[in-house]
Amino acid sequence: MKRISLVLMAAALAAPACSSSGNGGDTTGSGSDMTGSNGDQWDQALNDRVVDYSAALRIAALRLTGDLPTMDEINQVANAPDDASKKTAYESLIDNYMARPAFARQMFYFWRDTFKQGEAADLDTAPAFAAMLSVNNGAYTDLFTASSGNCPTFDEGTGAFTPADCANGGPKAGVLTNPGVMKQFFSNFAFRRVRWVQETFDCVKFPAEVSDTPTNVGGSSPYTGVWPFKSIATTMDKGGTGRVDFQDTSAVICANCHTTINHIAPLFAYYDMNGQYQTNISVPTPLDGAPPAQMTDYLPAGETTAWRYNVPAADISALGADMAQDPAVAECGVARIWNWALGKQDIVDALEEVPSDVIATQVANFQSGGYKMKDLIRAVYTSDDFVKF
Amino acid sequence: MKRFGYTLAILASSVLASACTDDLTPTDTNTPPPGSTSGDQSTTFDHDNSGISPWELLDRLTQEGPPRYTAHVHSCPKVRYRTLGAVLTSLGANPANTTSLSAGDLYTNGFTALGGPNYANRIRENIGITTSGASREFDIFAAAADEVIAAFGDPTSALMQRCPGATLFDATTNACSPSGITCIIGTPATSRHLDYCNLTVTSASDPTVGKRLAVAAMLAAAYTCE
Numbered sequence: 001m002k003r004i005s006l007v008l009m010a011a012a013l014a015a016p017a018c019s020s021s022g023n024g025g026d027t028t029g030s031g032s033d034m035t036g037s038n039g040d041q042w043d044q045a046l047n048d049r050v051v052d053y054s055a056a057l058r059i060a061a062l063r064l065t066g067d068l069p070t071m072d073e074i075n076q077v078a079n080a081p082d083d084a085s086k087k088t089a090y091e092s093l094i095d096n097y098m099a100r101p102a103f104a105r106q107m108f109y110f111w112r113d114t115f116k117q118g119e120a121a122d123l124d125t126a127p128a129f130a131a132m133l134s135v136n137n138g139a140y141t142d143l144f145t146a147s148s149g150n151c152p153t154f155d156e157g158t159g160a161f162t163p164a165d166c167a168n169g170g171p172k173a174g175v176l177t178n179p180g181v182m183k184q185f186f187s188n189f190a191f192r193r194v195r196w197v198q199e200t201f202d203c204v205k206f207p208a209e210v211s212d213t214p215t216n217v218g219g220s221s222p223y224t225g226v227w228p229f230k231s232i233a234t235t236m237d238k239g240g241t242g243r244v245d246f247q248d249t250s251a252v253i254c255a256n257c258h259t260t261i262n263h264i265a266p267l268f269a270y271y272d273m274n275g276q277y278q279t280n281i282s283v284p285t286p287l288d289g290a291p292p293a294q295m296t297d298y299l300p301a302g303e304t305t306a307w308r309y310n311v312p313a314a315d316i317s318a319l320g321a322d323m324a325q326d327p328a329v330a331e332c333g334v335a336r337i338w339n340w341a342l343g344k345q346d347i348v349d350a351l352e353e354v355p356s357d358v359i360a361t362q363v364a365n366f367q368s369g370g371y372k373m374k375d376l377i378r379a380v381y382t383s384d385d386f387v388k389f
Numbered sequence: 390m391k392r393f394g395y396t397l398a399i400l401a402s403s404v405l406a407s408a409c410t411d412d413l414t415p416t417d418t419n420t421p422p423p424g425s426t427s428g429d430q431s432t433t434f435d436h437d438n439s440g441i442s443p444w445e446l447l448d449r450l451t452q453e454g455p456p457r458y459t460a461h462v463h464s465c466p467k468v469r470y471r472t473l474g475a476v477l478t479s480l481g482a483n484p485a486n487t488t489s490l491s492a493g494d495l496y497t498n499g500f501t502a503l504g505g506p507n508y509a510n511r512i513r514e515n516i517g518i519t520t521s522g523a524s525r526e527f528d529i530f531a532a533a534a535d536e537v538i539a540a541f542g543d544p545t546s547a548l549m550q551r552c553p554g555a556t557l558f559d560a561t562t563n564a565c566s567p568s569g570i571t572c573i574i575g576t577p578a579t580s581r582h583l584d585y586c587n588l589t590v591t592s593a594s595d596p597t598v599g600k601r602l603a604v605a606a607m608l609a610a611a612y613t614c615e
């Protein structure tokens with residue numbers, strides 16, 4: 001089920017139970033209208049929109065170039081004799097905007113915001129790499145799989161990228177091994193890095209894997225993960241090998257999130273606080289004295305690292321390959337570009353959900369076209385939804 | 390997206406459940422709510438439990454519509470900080486002006502109020518419209534009005550380079566011109582824009598004040614949303 005729908009359902013269930021006046025259901029009265037599907041007010045509002053290429057041009061100019069359109073550009077669209085001519089003029093200007101150095105700057109700033117890092121040389125290489133892919137019509141999947149040239153620099157004055165390799169050692173897998181990313185999201189157990197990967201590229205907070213058949217594990221609520229409950233570490237006094245009880249059920253069901261997290265985190269644990277790759281696990285634990293984490297803290301013997309249940313990832317390159325093949329990751333990439341174009345806030349932080357059917361065409365073309373970034377951006381900025389108001 | 394919601398549903402349920410009580414006095418403000426993952430070594434260590442409030446979400450859905458509608462339509466984000474600087478330049482104002490209370494001064498010192506990013510703390514630029522951000526932006530446009538009007542008279546200004554031949558006010562009648570309005574708002578001026586502009590100019594105590602007010606008001610309205 002959709003996250004927002006579940007919130008509404010919870011409200012609908014809880015609110016009447018709270019009522020002492022007998023009309024508590026009114027608090028959710030608008031919910032039925034909002035979730036209906038038979039031509040309600042929202043469908044009508046969508047149908048009432050009209051194409052306005054002039055309004056679309058202004059927004060596109062501000063997003064794609066960071067500046068206003070010129071009078072000549074405004075007139076090219078406004079003075080076109082009919083809608084077909086306006087569409088041609090508008091799309092020609094979109095192509096023009098996306099060929100300018102200013103577009104490179106805008107993409108650089110977009111990826112800074114998306115990655116939540118930047119404005120320092122070491123923290124800017126990941127946004128620069130993503131921006132370079134966007135400007136050069138590179139493949140989105142290179143963000144997870146590229147083995148060289150992952151740390152370019154970007155000159156904001158000229159809009160030029162200078163390719164460079166990352167110099168932090170170890171394997172290379174797009175931005176997943178970027179030293180700036182590893183530094184920015186350094187934390188106990190490397191869990192913050194895992195959360196960054198999950199929320200940035202899968203567009204969903206943890207728990208990332210939810211079973212349709214919850215399991216009673218003796219807690220106040222059921223375990224809802226898809227992994228075996230005991231596939232993550234527990235403490236020695238409970239028969240495990242770790243120092244933290246990830247199978248704890250006393251407060252919350254830790255395993256709901258940590259079955260996924262713990263199978264990914266060890267892959268990011270070899271990068272130290274400066275993002276340098278080390279041959280030993282180099283992240284601390286929140287235990288007294290902050291001792292370094294150990295593999296046995298994450299997983300019991302026999303368990304291996306993985307992107308998802310039944311999607312093993314022996315190393316970080318394999319993790320990147322798994323992500324590149326995950327349809328949810330591709331859809332998340334499209335949704336983020338969609339939300340940027342349409343002026344939404346962060347898809348995760350603000351729950352600016354994009355239902356799959358809204359971007360189905362763009363996602364299908366993205367996947368069949370080789371995940372080309374610039375093609376995707378153009379497709380979004382010339383979509384019906386973008387030019388209708 | 391897939392699998393949206395499980396944790397938020399739990400959060401919502403716990404918040405809603407706690408909201409059922411008639412006793413509104415919190416018993417212990419240091420105790421995390423049920424389902425929270427804040428804790429210590431004996432429980433769950435510290436987790437980031439920040440997130441969108443279910444109540445705020447419900448309010449947003451009620452006012453703005455469900456995702457199957459909102460995802461299709463443009464939102465109204467504020468103008469991004471860097472973009473605002475570029476827009477000021479394109480309007481003929483100097484965003485680097487250090488004169489106290491000039492548009493540039495208000496812009497430069499308004500980074501936080503305008504929601505600029507804080508990457509050191511892993512916070513992206515806030516593109517939501519806030520009271521502080523909108524207030525600061527309107528102040529900037531009010532301060533920029535004279536610079537914008539002056540730029541129309543300078544063929545070398547960035548504004549006139551972008552909009553060659555445009556005029557904002559008739560030199561003798563002070564009437565507003567569509568070309569100037571189009572230039573400053575970035576989209577073709579309508580008759581309503583023109584009427585509003587003229588009404589503002591003629592209603593003011595003198596034409597100079599009226600022009601300043603008209604420009605500031607049109608900019609504030611045009612750039613409430615990016």
